[in-house]
Amino acid sequence: MSSYEARFKVWRGDVRGGGLEDFAVEVNDGEVVLDIIHRLQATQAPDLAVRWNCKAGKCGSCSAEINGRPRLLCMTRMSVFERDETITVTPLRAFPVIRDLVTDVGFNYAKARQVPAFVPPEGVGPGEYRMMQEDVDRSQEFRKCIECFLCQDTCHVVRDHEENKQAFAGPRFLMRVAELDMHPLDAAEESGLDRKRAAQDEHGLGYCNITKCCTEVCPEGIRITDNALIPLKERAVDRKYDPLVWLGNRIRRRT
Known part of the structure; x- marks a missing residue:
């Protein structure tokens, strides 16, 4: 299984404000963006807030914006991005932020x-x-x-x-x-x-x-x-x- 290091910008903050934070994180074959967010939680940002449940594209919980496009984190494969591309993950823009990638829907x-x-x-x-x-x-x-x-x-x-x-x-x-x-x-x-x-x-x-x-x-x-x-x-x-x-x-x- 091959792996590479990807560059991520993830929005961190709460209702009072926040901004994008840079991360370099390992990516393996077959992974989705939610896998990378979980790896960030496990290795670099244990307090990163993200909503998820089924990881199968059926619960609708892990909605976010990836490079400005509304997507499900669990259904967006890393293979759709170039390896040298910086991937930006932000919360849903239409709804108030609670914390990090979690919004009040x-x-x-x-x-x-x-x-x-x-x-x-x-x-x-x-x-x-x-x-x-x-x-x-x-x-x-x-x-x-x-x-x-x-x-x-x-x-x-x-x-x-x-x-x-x-x-x-x-x-x-x-x-x-x-x-x-x-x-x-x-x-x-x-x-x-x-x-x-x-x-x-x-x-x-x-x-x-x-x-x-x-x-x-x-x-x-x-x-x-x-x-x-x-x-x-x-x-x-x-x-x-x-x-x-x-x-x-x-x-x-x-x-």
């Missing part, structure tokens, strides 16, 4: 609680739900989300404009709204909940300008923009501005 859990859950259809009990396979396949893609929040971090609406966080749920949770809105058994409208209107008025769908940056960083390969956000925008616009839809809604309400 509580914003995302607050947004998750604002999305109303699936509404079961009346008169259909547990185990009695029936759906067409194509409807199952359509929403199954979105359920691959591992809550790494890389899409939230890279979305410039959140990343570059702190003032937008109050009104904007971000791509991960707009995707959740889209999933529920396209679910054939969701009885939200029957219960008085208009998910399309809520997406626009409460979750900030209009802030999204479909740059596809969220799709580009998704480690699960979910086509967030093409399959969730754009169709949701189209349905929301139809509901709000299409005169035939408006007339049909008025007639149904009058009936």
Whole structure:
């Protein structure tokens, strides 16, 4: 097994401030960036804080920015970098730093609680739900989300404009709204909940300008923009501005 010495710059600090610290560390064949961070903890920086859990790309815990790009530390192989390249590891920029590479992602859990859950259809009990396979396949893609929040971090609406966080749920949770809105058994409208209107008025769908940056960083390969956000925008616009839809809604309400 061959090895070499790599140059790393790792952000160290806390809510009060910090900066990049230089390290030279051994790298072995087949290792990922998280392996190197663990080696730094073991040999040079025992107090370096990093969040991780599964080391298999399924828990979403080890999100960080590597050379400025949001990535999972455990899924970024050292082989993708040149051996003489200096690798910079910094915390997610869109969220407040707690310490070193650990950020406070509580914003995302607050947004998750604002999305109303699936509404079961009346008169259909547990185990009695029936759906067409194509409807199952359509929403199954979105359920691959591992809550790494890389899409939230890279979305410039959140990343570059702190003032937008109050009104904007971000791509991960707009995707959740889209999933529920396209679910054939969701009885939200029957219960008085208009998910399309809520997406626009409460979750900030209009802030999204479909740059596809969220799709580009998704480690699960979910086509967030093409399959969730754009169709949701189209349905929301139809509901709000299409005169035939408006007339049909008025007639149904009058009936």
